[in-house]
Amino acid sequence: MRILDPHIHMTSRTTDDYEAMYAAGVRAVVEPAFWLGQPRTGVGSFVDYFDALIGWERFRAAQFGIRHHATIGLNPKEANDPRCREVLEVIPRYLAKEGVVAVGELGYDAMTREEDEVFAAQLAMAVTAELPALVHTPHRDKLAGTRRTLDVVRDAGMTPDRVLVDHLNETTVALVRDAGAWAGFSIYPDTKMDEVRMVAILREYGLERMIVNSAADWGRSDPLKTWRTGMTMLEAGFTADEVDQVLWRNPVAFFGSTLVLDPVPGFVAGAAPVPAEFAGSSVLRGVRA
Amino acid sequence: MTPTTPSPARTDHDPTVSRPPSSPAADPPTVVAAALAPATGWLAEAVAEVRRDPGTLAQPFAWAARRVGRDPLRPGSDPGGVVHGTVADAARAALVVAAFDGDVAPDALAEELRVRYREGDTGERRGVLRGLDALTVRGPLPPELVPVGLELAADALRTNDPSLVAAATGPFAAAHLDQHSWRHAVVKLVFQQVSLDAVTGLTERADAELARMAGDLAAERRAAGRVVPDDLARIAGPEKEF
Numbered sequence: 297m298r299i300l301d302p303h304i305h306m307t308s309r310t311t312d313d314y315e316a317m318y319a320a321g322v323r324a325v326v327e328p329a330f331w332l333g334q335p336r337t338g339v340g341s342f343v344d345y346f347d348a349l350i351g352w353e354r355f356r357a358a359q360f361g362i363r364h365h366a367t368i369g370l371n372p373k374e375a376n377d378p379r380c381r382e383v384l385e386v387i388p389r390y391l392a393k394e395g396v397v398a399v400g401e402l403g404y405d406a407m408t409r410e411e412d413e414v415f416a417a418q419l420a421m422a423v424t425a426e427l428p429a430l431v432h433t434p435h436r437d438k439l440a441g442t443r444r445t446l447d448v449v450r451d452a453g454m455t456p457d458r459v460l461v462d463h464l465n466e467t468t469v470a471l472v473r474d475a476g477a478w479a480g481f482s483i484y485p486d487t488k489m490d491e492v493r494m495v496a497i498l499r500e501y502g503l504e505r506m507i508v509n510s511a512a513d514w515g516r517s518d519p520l521k522t523w524r525t526g527m528t529m530l531e532a533g534f535t536a537d538e539v540d541q542v543l544w545r546n547p548v549a550f551f552g553s554t555l556v557l558d559p560v561p562g563f564v565a566g567a568a569p570v571p572a573e574f575a576g577s578s579v580l581r582g583v584r585a
Numbered sequence: 586m587t588p589t590t591p592s593p594a595r596t597d598h599d600p601t602v603s604r605p606p607s608s609p610a611a612d613p614p615t616v617v618a619a620a621l622a623p624a625t626g627w628l629a630e631a632v633a634e635v636r637r638d639p640g641t642l643a644q645p646f647a648w649a650a651r652r653v654g655r656d657p658l659r660p661g662s663d664p665g666g667v668v669h670g671t672v673a674d675a676a677r678a679a680l681v682v683a684a685f686d687g688d689v690a691p692d693a694l695a696e697e698l699r700v701r702y703r704e705g706d707t708g709e710r711r712g713v714l715r716g717l718d719a720l721t722v723r724g725p726l727p728p729e730l731v732p733v734g735l736e737l738a739a740d741a742l743r744t745n746d747p748s749l750v751a752a753a754t755g756p757f758a759a760a761h762l763d764q765h766s767w768r769h770a771v772v773k774l775v776f777q778q779v780s781l782d783a784v785t786g787l788t789e790r791a792d793a794e795l796a797r798m799a800g801d802l803a804a805e806r807r808a809a810g811r812v813v814p815d816d817l818a819r820i821a822g823p824e825k826e827f
Contacts, residue, residue, distance in 0.1 A: 351707045352745075352746070389704055394647070394648075561664045561666065562657075562667075
């Protein structure tokens, strides 16, 4: 099973997670910029975070054979803080970076006027940068928030097939599919969506434009939920090719050519990442470095 | 590779005093040689454009890896492109050289390189460092570029990304980095298990203090029952055996 997890906050995860993910078949991830639990107080904090997403975290993932990508954006929660609004000025420069595959995650939290403005401004940046947009649906008032999200996307002049609307459930999936957008599902231990419910949705709606992620972060979550969903699909009678469509080909098709998908050069599965204490010679170092 | 950009002084010195590398073009590092070779395809067009207007550097610099690829320059011994660089590193260095060859004042170019590094991702940062390496090898480097090079090398040497540390130990470092910082850069590469083939001028700049640091590290590893990295022997001094 080969897996691209299109929504996972690896900054909040451990190296054990990276090892387990590789063993389960994860070869590429997309890490959307989001809030860190503790609200930020200024632009500098965002700049360091964005730099880490395209720098340190990409390096860390490569140590474990996994290609790391990011989406960059100002999240709706912090869009409500005027001290953070200025981050909009630095976002275009990040959208030009290698490995930045979309604008996001965007969307609504409390559905304020500030959130409207920041959402629309960043969709315009996505159009200019020729990137797709990753949009999440709010926790509260989810159905109304999803409708408003689709309206804003339409008004921004973005074609729906360039938008992935995430964190969907049984009540919002039809709305998003009918609009022509990609449908994303975050498989959580017990809240947003679970793998059994996910399989039922795939049975009802089919596999086209369907995307599954773990959305693992610093909260209770599981970075192997993509793999568990694949296993649950197989147990329910889906073929290996159908699993591959949902867990690999669909996200690859959505993000497109900005992904880097060739294997990490020099990575040896099972070998410890540097510093490797068992390999003291220059030759082995050369291979591992 | 044979280090060929020697810096004879082996004492700590004022880092602002630049030391011109001797016989700079004799046997440059692989990534520098690749950067100074004639460009083809997309890179040739980008180089021509940047040379015509150095103000256009930002976009091709960001796009380089997506246009020329990321292959290691010496895949056999360095599949990750950490020690000897990648095709993209060389392309970005070539773009820096093109900007230098354009109509731009050295202090303006210094500021441009600072921004390209500070606002760059890891690949772009390596590209700036390798560009300075290429300019150093082609030499002589205008004095306005030395302080910014030292500032950016210091930043790279603080990171834990081996590719950045390696890129900050090339010809520019050999010619301009102060001895204390240079020694720490070398030992950091040993810690990161990066071959010291990455270091330009290793034998020329290695001194008794570096040998002492190598000996202490070897002793510490032996005391912990850990493997002593082979590369420590390369900097242990003539009389030491590990």
